[in-house]
Amino acid sequence: MRTRFATLPKDILHEQANQGHTILEKIDAYSDVSFAVVLLTPDDEGCVKGGHPQPRVRQNVLLELGFFIGRLGREKVCALKRGDPEIPSDYLGVIWHSMNVGDWKSALCRELDAMGFEIDWKKAMQA
Template sequence: MEKNMDTKEKLDLIESLIEEIQKMPYRNSSILDKVNRRAEMIIRNIYGEKSKYLKDLQTIDFYPNWAPSDESDKRKYWQSGVDEMMNLFNILKEELNLFISSKKTKIENEQSQTITNRVFIVHGKDNEMKLAVARTLDKLGLTAVILHEQPNQGRTIIEKFTDYSDVSFAVVLFSPDDEARPRGDDSAQLRPRARQNVVLELGYFLGKLSRQRVLALFKQTKDFETPSDYSGVIFVPFDDAGRWQFDLLKELKACNYNVDANNLL
């Protein structure tokens, strides 16, 4: 039996075993042995050798350790074993059904998310870097949202930022616009880093979109300082060869954007 079965196959195996348990003839040792061996095999293949379910199965008794003289006691003990085994595999069945249900819900939620063709560009002072990303998005058929290019309409910066951040993906550009060193350590060298508004807006989009929908590009500069508190965020080098464009394409594709690498060639 293959261990890499899908959930539906696992569920089918458990349901067929439940039918076998229900049909077991009273005190038929050979059939019981066959069902037990199949039950163990199913648990091992689905949950592994160390599964607690395997231990639960092995504690189920169909025959008493003592010798009852009354036939009703024998039947009661047998039925107790059948009920325990049925309960165990009904629990496994319910567990798999819950997994299928949660997976279906997750897929439906992902499919229901509206993907806009607008991609927000968070940037610092590096105009060349900003324009290169905007041109790349344009080649891919997407619209780059650059905040200072949008009309103010009497709004504050925060209001404007919030209004135009209604996107499905963000590219955050880390360019060496500032320099800093730890306070009180005058011997430390100044290290280039991005402006603090860029770091702030990275955090905003991580919270709004999730890290899967945010790509951080950084300008390759000696000793460039990237934020240390954003674990799980991939910082992709903005290299002169343009490999970053294909990293961006890959991340967009992973988020179900219909983009074509041929448009970058």
């Protein structure tokens, strides 16, 4: 059975009220979703002791990625990677989609389509 949306509903966490929650409580409160998209962006720097700082994904984003993988399963989580941030070795075998190339929208839509969402490809590519 396919889920049809003219426009996919979305919960963007930083746009939701905090209500005194910690970030994990807020994620849990908004985690009743069918699919999650996590943005892996080089917003932080880190290195092994004595090494040179390298761009990396913020640690809280990795925790949130793991939360949604555990909650929904890997097949219902799409990671979009921008730039070349360091990715933890435990996650290196998992496929993500690059935001550096122009086809990230179609890659995301293919993932949603595979999960049973009906995609209006024309609208998606224009967004």
